Structure formats: C-alpha cells, structure tokens
Amino acid sequence: MKLILLxxxxxxxxxxxxxxxxxTVRCFREYVSKDIILIGEFNxxxxxxxxxxxxxxxxxxxxLARNENIKNGRFSVVTENNxxxxxxxxxxxxxxxxxxxxxxxxxxxxxxxVDNKLAEEERTVVASNxxxxxxxxxxxxxxxxDFILLNENEKKMRNTNESTNTRVVVIGIxxxxxxxxxxxxxxxxxxxxxxxxxxxx
Numbered sequence: 001m002k003l004i005l006l007x008x009x010x011x012x013x014x015x016x017x018x019x020x021x022x023x024t025v026r027c028f029r030e031y032v033s034k035d036i037i038l039i040g041e042f043n044x045x046x047x048x049x050x051x052x053x054x055x056x057x058x059x060x061x062x063x064l065a066r067n068e069n070i071k072n073g074r075f076s077v078v079t080e081n082n083x084x085x086x087x088x089x090x091x092x093x094x095x096x097x098x099x100x101x102x103x104x105x106x107x108x109x110x111x112x113x114v115d116n117k118l119a120e121e122e123r124t125v126v127a128s129n130x131x132x133x134x135x136x137x138x139x140x141x142x143x144x145x146d147f148i149l150l151n152e153n154e155k156k157m158r159n160t161n162e163s164t165n166t167r168v169v170v171i172g173i174x175x176x177x178x179x180x181x182x183x184x185x186x187x188x189x190x191x192x193x194x195x196x197x198x199x200x201x
Contacts, residue, residue, distance in 0.1 A: 049095025
C-alpha cells in the first residue's frame, strides 16, 4: 500500500529537504505562469534495495518530465499554461531487506532565479573557453619557438645531412599545420557558441 503526501511549495527560491519512506509517494504542487522555465535540482541518498523515481505533470496529468532510479540531477520544463504543476517523488523497495527512509533535497527555480542560474552557467562556460584560449596561445607560442629552433638547426645541418634536413622541414610543416588546425577549430567552436547565445550575429 502506497502513501501519498501532498504539499504546496511556498518559497520556491529556497531548497527543501524531506524523508521519503519506502513504497510511498511525496508530491509538491506549484502554481506557475505560462511560458516560464521551471527547473528542479535534486539530490537523493542511496539505499541498497531501494530506488527513487520522479515525475512532473500538469493539471491534466500530462507527463512533462520523468526519470527512474535517480541519484542527483536536474529536470526542466517550459510551462504552456497558467496552472498548478505537480512534482512527485516515489520510493520503490526492490528488496525485502530494505526499509530505510531516503533523504531527498529539492530546489525549485523559476523566473528571475532561472535567468540568473543560466547566466551564471554561461559565464562559467565563457570563462572556461577563455582559459582554453590562453592555453592554446601558450601552446602556439611554444610551437613557434620550437619551429624557430628547428629552422636554425635545419640551417646548421643543411650542408651536412640532406636526409635529416628533410625530416626537420617535415616536422616544422606538421607543427604549423597542427597549430592552424587547432586554432581554427577553437575559433569555429567559439563562433558557433556565441552565435547560438545571440552574443554575435
């Protein structure tokens, strides 16, 4: 027999934590306006022989998001109507040895908080790309220095060993080609990323 507990989320900007008894369902309801991104971040303690599922539905009981045997993660939905949405967590005991309650933490975000969260994640991605560009610049400088050194060695060896000279030139050409390829790939990725974010046209 499953026990269903129903609560209304009052302060969506704050996280909540609750215990989920085996073979029970705990649901939360929240009124959300139309065309709003609703994000939920959750974390579930793991107990051997028990699993936790979640499901997000609207007032018509249409499934908007669901997942089984969750640990931690995030769900997101875009609301289509001004109505109450329901988020349910279900505990399933798959072993006779189970019988302990799960601890579940849930943080619901919408509106401005979602915008701030996405903006923060975007800044993190941009910062990561900047670090990648700096690393690429360092690698490029190192390759240029190596190429200059190879070129100097090539001049010294030109009159002594033609075969070795050819190998040095090939290595130099390969280094420059690799530099151009990696630089072009990085710039292409950044161009598509900024274009998708409408930072550039």
